[in-house]
Amino acid sequence: MPIPVRDDPMVDYDPSSPQVMNAFYRRLFPYRPFFLWLNQDQIPAKLFTHREFAFTLAGDVYIRYNSFHNSDEFKKELIRLNPSRFEIGPQYSARPRDRKTLAAGALQPQRRELVFDIDMTDYDEIRTCCTDKKICKRCWGYIAAAVKVLDHALRETFGFKHLLWVYSGRRGIHCWISDPSALDLNDDQRKSLVTFLEVIKGGKEQAKKVNVRGSKDDSELHPVLNDALENLKMEFVKLVLHDQDCFATERGWEALLAILPQDRDVIGNLRRDWQSDPTKSSVDKWGDLQHAVGGLKKGNPLLFKKYERAMQDVILQYTYPRIDAEVSKHRNHLLKAPFCVHPGTGRVCVPVNPELVDEFDPDTVPTVGELLSELDRAAAAENGESGSQRRTEEYEQTSLKPYVEMFEKHVAAVLRDSRGIKRAAKQESMDF
Amino acid sequence: MFRPSTRHNLPSSSSNPSLEVKVNKRQSGIGATAGPSARYPYRLNFYETPPTLDITLEEFETFAIARLRVLSQIEALSHRSLPYAQLQGAITNYTKTHLNLSSNTARNVNLDEERRKDEIGHWVLRLSFCRSPDLRARFVRSEVSLFKNRFETDDVNERSSFLKSLEFDWQVVDENEKTRYERELKLCMWEKKDDAFRNESWFKVPWYTVPDLVGSRKVFVRAGMAYVPQSLQISLVLQTYASRLEKALELTAKNLPRLDEDERLGPVIDHLASSFLSGVASADYQSPDSASAQGVVTAEMVDDVARKHFPPCMRNLYDRLKRDHHLKHFGRLQLGLFLKGIGLPLDEAVVFWRRMYGATMSDDKFNKEYKYNIRHSYGQEGKRTNYPPKSCQQILTQNQPGTQDSHGCPFRHFSPDNLSAFLSSTYPQIDKGSMEMRDILDSVKSTHYHVACTRVFELTHGVKKGEGLGGNESVAHPNKWTDRSRELEREVLERIKKKEDSDEMVVDS
Structure with a gap:
């Protein structure tokens, strides 16, 4: 049953209403590219048929271990169950839906995209504009900086090509890597990659969370971190000093002083200075610190070195990506699928272009309500004419179109590569 | 290449012929009992081709048991968080007595016999350890440590010619x-x-x-x-060795049911794996029987027990939970399993957690999102595994706390300032600027977290330095801290009671 055309096209559809979600799954969800993206082939392969899908239904009912023979079956079930969100797991050694008929331990995760999850909650202690579930264009700066660093490291250092960045619908971002070499990684390898990339570590009680210089805390940075640091210096000034003004409050600058080496003169002087002039900006305070440290160069080169390293670590602590490591380490970790609707905000989890991540504004991401209103309007306009061209997909009439196109382009590249590999394998087997 | 089937594999002509000649020349003078033979040119072995020689049933078992001893010793040692050099030294000593391998230059040793024993032991254990993923992983881990130890103690020249023989394509x-x-x-x-x-x-x-x-x-x-x-x-x-061994074990597991084996071997193979399991399982914490003197802890009692008997890590979690009415997942897990270990039954646990979350959480939310996890950790849901409380080792090394987490080990995961503040505010016996505090912080700095924790135990329980949990034992499990602490308390109570009794007697007479 189609959603009736409303008098007021701007009326907001409630994303928690089952009818709205049902309309979304029937009319807007891009099944074709979604299937190809997971399957990496036109014909349903194990990557799709042995893949776990987990649905969250109304009333927090959670159904795990669903799997589907093909895209059509998936679509039918999605519309039938009408979940508020759903998640994607790995390709298992057998069909997850047959789980109960298998011997214990026979259902093992095998292949899975390498995934990353960055969430704004991990930034709560260093953002000043919002807290908790809120996010604004300003704190998105942290995410943007993280995406740039991570994207660069994954491509240049680890040589991955097919990275899909997806807005998580509220205050975070996910990354899905579809390279065959990423799919094949086992848990140990994933863990080592994450440990390599993870720099911010330690719980609430750990003031200094960057410890990447060996046990004596005095070695040089690893070249990859060095690269990252070069890029982050600018972000630090722009984001932490100017925009967020992280060291403005007493709590802010005490946090900074706590991370630095505890030399009584340097720290004492700075604290006295800053206490006497509480209006001083973060830029000036950072300048004060640089000045104080510069003064050490001649008289106490060892301490100077120590402070220099510590200041690099401060930049890392305030701008380096804070990844949720557990998500990436295990193949069987579930992650919310792209193009889901966030149940809280109603926003669609759309792909994000990492090159334009600075311009991305979470507030402009279409919500399911807006999209359905757009469909209503398009239908109304069409009614005036004649229903001649019904061939096009419905999302093309909405602001979801550019995002689906971006996704399709990504999927095409993934398919091109996987086809090339398959052809090479075939060639080889024919040679024998 | 490597074909890991357990039989049907003839020894390939992998060893270098020129080397064989050289070896034989050297052998000719000394006799067949010394010097490496064609089958075992090197001390190190990747175990690529299964032995096809005749062995007696007795050898089949004894060689395997000898190797099993070594492997389980290695596993036990690696759980003890020893410094690297000490660990390697211990492994070297142990292998020397139980499964010695001499270098090619060694005199008066039957190299062939030693190496044959080593090889056969390895292949037999493969058969008994290939059956479950868990056993396979443990076998590979111990085998790799053994290989590593031998690799590092090997003669430099022999090692490099061994590596050459493997022909890696790096x-x-x-x-x-x-x-x-x-x-x-x-x-x-x-x-x-x-x-x-x-x-x-x-x-x-x-x-x-x-x-x-x-x-x-x-x-x-x-x-x-x-x-x-x-x-x-x-x-x-090592990585190559481990991955080849892993693949080989998986294949062996697949082929095992089809093995038309002599029925005399089956029981031996079964027995080996189970003795490995039972030998090492004692490292886990086994809570005293519920009927024991410790008795049951109820939700009301937790607060009292926490003040008197909780180790710092649990005290921190408990205090946080009391203050925030909330803990993140791994914090709940760490504290929850610990509480189970001290004797909090499931129904009391539900009461305890419900009370701790307080009014901020609706009953509905609690029942839906939290109760399941509590029941799960008591083995009442899902896989129904009755999880043991986490040991210090696990707390220190698994699931490192993220930025918002408060689980973990205070000695490891707090910065020194916060640690000393936490200790001095929690335990009045430890003063902030005192010698003892400096002692503790020094131990932490040199990453001897259990030493620091043991020191805190001694200070807070009036125990002599070095005595630890009794008999110089250091804290290796949060529940052991609590058990000992309650035991000490009971001893004190009994002594007082006895004294009262005797006082009364004096009065009576």
Whole structure:
């Protein structure tokens, strides 16, 4: 049953209403590219048929271990169950839906995209504009900086090509890597990659969370971190000093002083200075610190070195990506699928272009309500004419179109590569 | 290449013929009992081809048991968090007495016999350890440590000729590339001198073949390739050994049911794996029987027990929970399993957690989202595993706390300032500026967290320094702290009671 055309096209559809979600799954969800993206082939392969899908239904009912023979079956079930969100797991050694008929331990995760999850909650202690579930264009700066660093490291250092960045619908971002070499990684390898990339570590009680210089805390940075640091210096000034003004409050600058080496003169002087002039900006305070440290160069080169390293670590602590490591380490970790609707905000989890991540504004991401209103309007306009061209997909009439196109382009590249590999394998087997 | 089936495999002519000749020449003077033979030219062995020789049933079992002893000893040692040198020393000593392998230059030793024993033991254990993923993983881990120990203690020349015989196809980084990445490669070196850089050579391998080196940022990585210096080659060797062994074990597992084996072997094979399991399981914490003197703890009692008997890590979690009415997942798990260990039954646990979350959480939310997890950790949901409380080892090394987490070990995961503040505010016996505090912080600095924790126990329980949990035992499990603490309390109570009794008697008479 189609959603009736409303008098007021701007009326907001409630994303928690089952009818709205049902309309979304029937009319807007891009099944074709979604299937190809997971399957990496036109014909349903194990990557799709042995893949776990987990649905969250109304009333927090959670159904795990669903799997589907093909895209059509998936679509039918999605519309039938009408979940508020759903998640994607790995390709298992057998069909997850047959789980109960298998011997214990026979259902093992095998292949899975390498995934990353960055969430704004991990930034709560260093953002000043919002807290908790809120996010604004300003704190998105942290995410943007993280995406740039991570994207660069994954491509240049680890040589991955097919990275899909997806807005998580509220205050975070996910990354899905579809390279065959990423799919094949086992848990140990994933863990080592994450440990390599993870720099911010330690719980609430750990003031200094960057410890990447060996046990004596005095070695040089690893070249990859060095690269990252070069890029982050600018972000630090722009984001932490100017925009967020992280060291403005007493709590802010005490946090900074706590991370630095505890030399009584340097720290004492700075604290006295800053206490006497509480209006001083973060830029000036950072300048004060640089000045104080510069003064050490001649008289106490060892301490100077120590402070220099510590200041690099401060930049890392305030701008380096804070990844949720557990998500990436295990193949069987579930992650919310792209193009889901966030149940809280109603926003669609759309792909994000990492090159334009600075311009991305979470507030402009279409919500399911807006999209359905757009469909209503398009239908109304069409009614005036004649229903001649019904061939096009419905999302093309909405602001979801550019995002689906971006996704399709990504999927095409993934398919091109996987086809090339398959052809090479075939060639080889024919040679024998 | 390596064909890991357990039978039907003839020994391939892998060993180098020229080497055999040389070996034979050396042998000719000494006789057949000394010097390496064609089958075992090296002390080290990748165990690529199964032995096809005749063995007696007795040898089949005794050789396997000898190796099993060594492996379970290695596993036990590796759980004890010893310093690296000490660990290796202990392994070397143990293997020397139980499964010695001498180098080619050794005199008066029957090399062939030693190596045959070593080989047969390995292959028999493969049969008994291939059955479950868990057993396979443990077998590979112990075997790799054993191989590593032997590799490191091997004669340098013999080692390099052994490596040559394996014919790895590692790509060597040429001079051009070396100069191009000079800055980056140097940054990853221990030795900062130019000389060292010029003399070093690098292999280029896909990064995922050396996960340990990547994880510890010891190598330069670019475009998916890790640049491994010669000096870290051992990591490559071990990784290859481990992955080949893993694959071989999986194949063996698949073929095992089809093995038309002699029915005399089956029981032996079964027995080996189960004795390995029972031998090492004692490292886990086994809570005293519920009928024991410790008795049951109810939800009301937790607060009292916490003040008197909780170790710092649990005290921290408990205090936080009391203050925030909330804990993140791993915090709940750590505290919840601990409470189970001290004797909080499931129904009391539900009451306890419901009360701690307080009014901020609706009943509905609690029942839906939290009750399941509590029941799960008591083995009443899902897989129905009755999880044991976490040991210090697990708390220290697994699930490192994220930025918002408060679980973990205070000694390891707090910064020194916060640790000393936490200790002095929690335990009035420990003063902030005192000698004892400095002692504790020093132990923490040298990463001897259990030493620091044991010291706190001694100070707070009026126990002599070095006495620990009784008999010099240091804290290795949060529940052991609590058990001992309650035991001490009981002793004190009994002594008082006795004294009262005797006082009364005096009065009476």
